[in-house]
Amino acid sequence: MSQKTIQRVFARAQSDQTRTDQSDISPSSIRSKLTENELSESKRKLGFEPPALYVTLMQTVGNGGFGPGYGLMGLVGGATDDMGKTSVELYKDFSQFDSDDPAWKWPYGLLPVCHWGCAIYSCIDSTNDGAPIKTWDPNEWEEGTSPELAIRSTEISLAQWLETWSDGTNIWEKMFPSS
Incomplete structure (x- = not known):
């Protein structure tokens, strides 16, 4: 991602009206920038390295609270979804074994980062160098x-x-083109 795009994301995030796609429904604020200690703790809890671009945004714009949908969720200490979970906390929850549902196995490295409502999340495939977005x-x-x-x-x-x-x-x- 170019520096120009990071600047455009930063600029859009500065306005209360454009900070998220849902600013009119659920106003948000940008969290403080991700610290090195929070990043280290995030990596430790996740067990993998979040994509570099996502980390760069969290360190330069803020640790979530801006972006598509209801905004990007942050890493440790960052913005949360409507249930009060950061990306790290939600990944840990999704990754837990469920004895009542042994078929449940969340994909390793699939980091939920953006909440859309109705429990729908955009996730980053952290195991792929291209950091593709997937929708849960x-x-x-x-x-x-x-x-x-x-x-x-x-x-x-x-x-x-x-x-x-x-x-x-x-x-x-x-x-969701037909929505």
């Missing part, structure tokens, strides 16, 4: 099946996703 929609999942059946690829990278958002494009319409 539990409304398409049935208990007793793998969550991977309700995870769809958007076929765009985190960089492309953020460039699209910084241009003012409605990403929800791209994710």
Whole structure:
């Protein structure tokens, strides 16, 4: 992602009206920038390295509270979803074994970073160098099946996703064209 795109994301995030796609419904504020200690703790808790671009945004713009949907969730100490969970906390919750549902196995490195409402999340595949965005929609999942059946690829990278958002494009319409 170019420095120009980071600047455009930063500029859009500075306005109360454009900080998130849902600013009119749920105003948000940008969290303090991610510290080195918070980053180290995040890596330790996750067990993997979050994508460099996501970390750069958290360190230069703020630790969440801006971006598509209801805004990017932060790493440790950052912005949360509507249930009060950061990306790290939600990943840890999703990754827990469920003895009542042995088919449940959250994909390693699939970091939920953006809440859209109705428990739908955009996630970054941290295991792939391109950091592709995937959509978790539990409304398409049935208990007793793998969550991977309700995870769809958007076929765009985190960089492309953020460039699209910084241009003012409605990403929800791209994710769910018939909605």
